[in-house]
Amino acid sequence: MSHSSLLLRYSPTTHLSAPSPSENKRKNDELLESGLAKTKRLELKQKCSDLIVLGLPWKTTEQELREYFEPFGEVLMAQVKKDPKSGQSKGFGFIRFGSFESQMRVLSQRHMIDGRWCDVKIPNSRSMEGQQHQVPCKVFVGRCSDDITPDDLRDYFGQFGEVTDVFIPKPFRAFAFVTFLNPDVAQSLCGEDHIIKNTSVLVSNAAPKTDHAARHGFGRGHLRDAGRPGMGGYGPAQHGYGSQGMNGGWGGQHQSGRGTEMPNLAALGTSLGIGGSMGQGGHQGMAGGQGPNPAQMGVGALNLGLNPLAVAAALNQAGWGLLSNLPGQSPDTPMAYSQAGPAPASQAAQGPPSMAPSSQAGGGPAGGSFLNWMNQGAGAGGDAGMPQPPGSQPPGAGAGWPQRSDQKPTGAAYNRNPTYDV
DNA sequence: GTTGAGCGTT
Numbered sequence: 001m002s003h004s005s006l007l008l009r010y011s012p013t014t015h016l017s018a019p020s021p022s023e024n025k026r027k028n029d030e031l032l033e034s035g036l037a038k039t040k041r042l043e044l045k046q047k048c049s050d051l052i053v054l055g056l057p058w059k060t061t062e063q064e065l066r067e068y069f070e071p072f073g074e075v076l077m078a079q080v081k082k083d084p085k086s087g088q089s090k091g092f093g094f095i096r097f098g099s100f101e102s103q104m105r106v107l108s109q110r111h112m113i114d115g116r117w118c119d120v121k122i123p124n125s126r127s128m129e130g131q132q133h134q135v136p137c138k139v140f141v142g143r144c145s146d147d148i149t150p151d152d153l154r155d156y157f158g159q160f161g162e163v164t165d166v167f168i169p170k171p172f173r174a175f176a177f178v179t180f181l182n183p184d185v186a187q188s189l190c191g192e193d194h195i196i197k198n199t200s201v202l203v204s205n206a207a208p209k210t211d212h213a214a215r216h217g218f219g220r221g222h223l224r225d226a227g228r229p230g231m232g233g234y235g236p237a238q239h240g241y242g243s244q245g246m247n248g249g250w251g252g253q254h255q256s257g258r259g260t261e262m263p264n265l266a267a268l269g270t271s272l273g274i275g276g277s278m279g280q281g282g283h284q285g286m287a288g289g290q291g292p293n294p295a296q297m298g299v300g301a302l303n304l305g306l307n308p309l310a311v312a313a314a315l316n317q318a319g320w321g322l323l324s325n326l327p328g329q330s331p332d333t334p335m336a337y338s339q340a341g342p343a344p345a346s347q348a349a350q351g352p353p354s355m356a357p358s359s360q361a362g363g364g365p366a367g368g369s370f371l372n373w374m375n376q377g378a379g380a381g382g383d384a385g386m387p388q389p390p391g392s393q394p395p396g397a398g399a400g401w402p403q404r405s406d407q408k409p410t411g412a413a414y415n416r417n418p419t420y421d422v
Numbered sequence: 423g424t425t426g427a428g429c430g431t432t
Contacts, residue, residue: 058425121429
């Protein structure tokens with residue numbers, strides 16, 4: 001199924017069980033609420049944070065660092081970490097942008113600074129924060145009867161949107177988890193009663209996993225009620241996208257080996273507004289060797305000139321888990337995006353290696369990487385939309401990463417084998 | 423005066 005058809009099919013009002021008038025009112029409230037939550041989600045997601053710049057030349061000064069990044073937008077802070085005694089640079093620094101758009105733009109590519117390729121990332125000290133704002137794709141299904149199978153749940157909930165995972169604890173505990181591709185679908189179902197196999201089940205928010213120790217021992221005793229493990233449920237808790245813990249969050253894996261609770265491209269599409277608009281690469285207007293001025297590019301995801309795949313990759317490395325190693329993913333979903341994006345003419349040669357499961361070996365730079373491919377413009381002409389400060393685009397770039405003899409490939413771009421986490 | 427994966431004295 002294509003992504004677009006999924007979105008078209010999604011309707012918050014499509015439910016089998018007829019809601020009572022009072023339920024309808026509540027439903028309206030919830031829709032309102034969900035809108036607010038969505039807004040908040042957006043705000044949370046668009047907060048700037050400091051960015052770490054790895055791989056700086058020893059000689060690069062803070063002034064030079066700032067000057068390099070200024071074409072991307074207002075630079076609020078630029079610092080090069082140095083040894084206090086010698087004053088010698090440690091080879092990395094931090095920058096802070098005034099706008100999220102600038103941040104995204106910078107995160108989505110590598111940077112040639114003073115002759116070295118540098119990686120810009122969300123620093124580890126901050127990367128967990130993003131995970132607290134993840135959108136729950138998973139719902140809790142309470143009051144399950146013991147004759148409801150995973151397939152039953154998959155079939156039933158499949159009418160609302162693509163189901164990416166189903167989990168029924170064993171031994172039987174009268175509840176289950178269903179994960180949707182689209183977090184909006186998941187949210188739209190929360191608080192509703194549904195009838196499956198003549199059983200009325202209650203759908204509510206899946207609580208973040210916070211207490212691994214308790215779960216380990218099948219800690220039924222500490223559950224607040226038999227139908228609701230952990231905290232959350234629906235209601236006021238819907239306001240809170242931030243999970244309490246730094247670990248777990250919304251990303252329970254259920255030991256199923258194909259965890260899909262992380263935010264995905266569908267979430268991106270709905271919350272950043274880029275879904276279904278993957279056109280022909282970047283803005284041609286940015287092409288040309290002139291000094292780019294990314295700050296003048298339109299704001300709003302649709303006008304960012306960002307390749308959605310690039311955004312996904314950026315968010316991924318920003319700790320939002322959009323891409324991950326999921327060897328067990330269904331084979332059809334990635335294609336929905338690979339088709340939507342600009343198809344590289346020579347995709348076999350320079351497409352994201354992760355598209356091909358066979359390219360997992362080693363995880364080295366051989367054959368490039370997703371980010372690699374992305375930064376080449378993700379295909380013909382795609383990099384026209386990427387700001388390329390003077391000097392950042394070496395001659396011949398686009399045919400592959402420049403491989404400097406004195407600089408080995410660094411960072412996640414080479415260590416990962418991202419596959420689409422959708 | 424060297425180095426090249428990492429993660430921020432305040």
